[in-house]
Amino acid sequence: MSTALPFQFLVTSLLLFLGIIYRARTGGRPPGLPPGPPGLPFLGNALQLPSKDAYKTFTKWGKQYGPIVAVKVFSQSLIIINSVKLAADLLNKSSSSTSFRITRRMVQLSGFDRSIPHLQPTTEFNKSRQYTKMALGAIEMTQYEPEHQRRALRLVIKLAQNPKNIYNEIGVWVALGFEHIAYGTDDEEDASGFVEMGRHALAIFTAASDPMIVWAVDVLPFLRHFPSWLPGMSFKRKAREWKRVLRDILNKPFHHAVRKINAGLTSQCLISRVAESHSLDSLDEDDLVILKNAAMNIYIGGFDTMTSIVASFYLAMVLHPEAQTRGQQEVDSVTGRSRLPTFADRPNLPYVDCIMKEVMRWAIPTPFLFPHVQDPTSDAMVDGVFVPRGSLLIVNTGGIFEDPKIYANPLQFWPERFHDKNLLDPLSIAFGYARRQCTGIHFVEKRLWITIATTLATLNICPPTENNSRMPKAEWTDGPVRLPLTYDAKFNVRTPALLET
Numbered sequence: 001m002s003t004a005l006p007f008q009f010l011v012t013s014l015l016l017f018l019g020i021i022y023r024a025r026t027g028g029r030p031p032g033l034p035p036g037p038p039g040l041p042f043l044g045n046a047l048q049l050p051s052k053d054a055y056k057t058f059t060k061w062g063k064q065y066g067p068i069v070a071v072k073v074f075s076q077s078l079i080i081i082n083s084v085k086l087a088a089d090l091l092n093k094s095s096s097s098t099s100f101r102i103t104r105r106m107v108q109l110s111g112f113d114r115s116i117p118h119l120q121p122t123t124e125f126n127k128s129r130q131y132t133k134m135a136l137g138a139i140e141m142t143q144y145e146p147e148h149q150r151r152a153l154r155l156v157i158k159l160a161q162n163p164k165n166i167y168n169e170i171g172v173w174v175a176l177g178f179e180h181i182a183y184g185t186d187d188e189e190d191a192s193g194f195v196e197m198g199r200h201a202l203a204i205f206t207a208a209s210d211p212m213i214v215w216a217v218d219v220l221p222f223l224r225h226f227p228s229w230l231p232g233m234s235f236k237r238k239a240r241e242w243k244r245v246l247r248d249i250l251n252k253p254f255h256h257a258v259r260k261i262n263a264g265l266t267s268q269c270l271i272s273r274v275a276e277s278h279s280l281d282s283l284d285e286d287d288l289v290i291l292k293n294a295a296m297n298i299y300i301g302g303f304d305t306m307t308s309i310v311a312s313f314y315l316a317m318v319l320h321p322e323a324q325t326r327g328q329q330e331v332d333s334v335t336g337r338s339r340l341p342t343f344a345d346r347p348n349l350p351y352v353d354c355i356m357k358e359v360m361r362w363a364i365p366t367p368f369l370f371p372h373v374q375d376p377t378s379d380a381m382v383d384g385v386f387v388p389r390g391s392l393l394i395v396n397t398g399g400i401f402e403d404p405k406i407y408a409n410p411l412q413f414w415p416e417r418f419h420d421k422n423l424l425d426p427l428s429i430a431f432g433y434a435r436r437q438c439t440g441i442h443f444v445e446k447r448l449w450i451t452i453a454t455t456l457a458t459l460n461i462c463p464p465t466e467n468n469s470r471m472p473k474a475e476w477t478d479g480p481v482r483l484p485l486t487y488d489a490k491f492n493v494r495t496p497a498l499l500e501t
C-alpha cells in the first residue's frame with residue numbers, strides 16, 4: 001500500500017533485488033573512525049539499528065565503546081555522541097561545518113525542503129530563522145508574558161471542564177497558541193479551521209522526515225523518474241497529495257492574517273511584525289515563500305514537542321503527589337491562594353523551576369535531538385575524533401539525561417535535585433545547538449513555566465480511580481518526537497475563585 005517500508009524489510013528486499021550480498025568494500029571502517037560495533041559488509045550496522053528505544057541502545061554502545069561511537073548504515077556514517085562536552089565541541093564550536101541536514105527525497109518531492117528544519121545553512125536558512133525570531137525571540141516572548149498567563153489559565157479551565165480527553169484538549173490549546181503567534185488569530189472560532197489543517201500537515205512532515213521510515217525513493221533515487229502508474233510508485237501520488245496539503249497550510253492561514261491586518265483587526269503576530277517593518281507588498285516572490293514557510297514552521301514546529309512536554313508534566317503530577325504538594329505549597333506561599341501566579345513571582349518560586357527542569361530531563365520529547373550533518377564536502381577532526389564528510393551527528397540527549405554519573409537515580413522523578421545549582425540544566429542542551437538551536441526555546445521556557453505555576457495554583461491532579469486501579473505508567477511512544485502513552489487523570493479544582501475570569 002505505502003512505499004514507506006520497515007527498515008529491515010527494505011534491507012532484505014534490496015539485497016535480493018540487487019543481488020550484491022558480498023560487496024565487501026563499502027562496509028569497511030575508514031581508518032580513524034571512532035570505535036563502534038562491528039558490522040557486515042555492504043550493510044554495515046543496518047541490522048543492529050534499534051527499532052525501539054534507540055537512545056537506550058546508543059547508551060549501551062557508549063558504555064562499550066566510549067563517549068563517541070560510529071556505526072555505518074550502508075555507506076552512511078552515523079556518529080553517536082554520548083558526552084556533553086563532545087556534543088558542544090562538535091555542534092557548537094565547530095558549528096560552521098556541522099550545521100547541515102540530511103537530504104530526503106520525499107521531503108524534496110513534497111516541498112517540505114523549504115521548511116527550516118530541512119534547509120541547509122544557506123542565505124535562505126538565515127532569512128527564515130530571522131523571520132521566526134521576529135515572533136519568537138527572547139524580547140518578543142517577554143513582551144508576550146500577559147498572553148502566556150491568559151493562555152495558561154485557559155488550559156487549566158479546559159482540563160477542569162473536560163478531563164476525559166486530555167490529549168485533545170492539550171493539542172488544540174497548543175495549536176491555537178501557535179496560531180496566535182504566527183497569524184494573530186484571536187479565538188477558537190477564528191482559528192479552528194486551521195487546527196485540523198495544521199495537524200494534517202504535521203503528520204505529513206513527520207512521515208516525510210522520520211529517520212526510521214525509509215522510503216524506497218530515498219534509497220533508489222532513480223525511481224522518481226518512473227511513471228506513477230507503475231507498481232510501487234505510489235510514493236509519487238503521496239508526494240503530490242502532500243504538496244497540495246502543504247500549499248494550503250502555507251497559504252490559507254497567511255491570507256487570513258493579511259486580510260485581518262488590512263482590516264486593522266490583528267493582534268501582534270509574525271505577519272503583522274513583518275508588515276510593520278518591511279510592508280508585505282515590498283517582499284519579492286521568494287521572500288514571500290520564505291516568510292510563509294517561517295510562519296508555518298512556527299505554527300506546526302512545536303505541536304508534538306509542546307503537547308508531549310505538557311502531557312508529561314501532568315503525568316508526573318499524577319505519579320508524584322509529593323512533588324505536586326510541595327509545588328502547590330510554594331505557589332500558595334507567594335500568592336496566598338488569592339491570585340494567580342505571574343512571571344513577576346518567578347524569583348520566589350524556585351521549586352517551580354526545579355519541576356520544569358526535571359520534567360524536561362525525565363521526559364525529553366526529542367531524545368536524540370534532530371540529527372545534524374557534517375559538511376558533505378569536507379572531513380573534520382574534532383578533539384582527535386575523525387568525522388567523515390556527510391556523517392550524521394546524533395547527540396544521545398535521552399542517554400545523557402539518564403546518565404547516573406550526572407543525575408543520581410536518573411529514572412526517579414525528583415525535582416529537588418536541581419537545588420544543586422551546579423547540576424547540568426537540561427534546558428541548556430534539550431533544544432540543540434548553535435545555529436540550529438530550536439527556534440521555540442524562549443517560547444517553551446515561558447509557556448511551560450507559567451503553565452506549571454498556574455496548574456499548581458489551581459488544580460489537584462489525581463489518578464483516575466481512588467483505589468489506584470488505573471494508575472498511569474511512565475511510558476512514552478517511540479519516534480523522533482515521543483509522547484507519553486495516553487492516560488487518564490482527574491483534574492480537581494482547588495481554588496475555584498481563581499478560575500472565574
Ligand code: HEM
Pocket residue numbers: 116117118178297298299301302303305306309364365366369370371372430431432433434435436437438439440441443444
Ligand atoms: C518542549 C518543546 C520543544 C523541544 C524539546 C524542541 C526541541 C528541538 C530540537 C532538539 C531541535 C533540533 C535542534 C538542533 O538541530 O540542534 C528543534 C528544532 C526546531 N524547533 Fe523545536 N522544540 C520544542 C518546541 C518548539 C516550538 C514551540 C517551536 C516553534 C514554535 C519549535 C520550532 C523548531 C524549529 C523551527 C526547529 C528547526 C531549527 C533548525 O533546523 O534550524 N520547537 N527543536
Ligand SMILES: *[C@@H]1O[C@H](CO)[C@@H](O)[C@H](O)[C@H]1NC(C)=O
Pocket residue numbers: 088092093428429433434
Ligand atoms: C555554545 O557556545 C556559546 C558561545 O560560544 C555559549 O554561550 C553556549 O553556552 C554554548 N552552548 C552549549 C550548549 O554548549
Ligand SMILES: *[C@@H]1O[C@H](CO)[C@@H](O)[C@H](O)[C@H]1NC(C)=O
Pocket residue numbers: 121122123126435
Ligand atoms: C548565516 O548567518 C551566520 C551568522 O549567524 C553567518 O556566519 C553565515 O555566514 C550566514 N550564512 C549565509 C549563507 O549568509
Ligand SMILES: *[C@@H]1O[C@H](CO)[C@@H](O)[C@H](O)[C@H]1NC(C)=O
Pocket residue numbers: 465466467468469
Ligand atoms: C477500583 O475502583 C473502580 C471504580 O472506581 C472499580 O471499578 C474497580 O473494580 C476497583 N478495583 C479494585 C481492585 O478494587
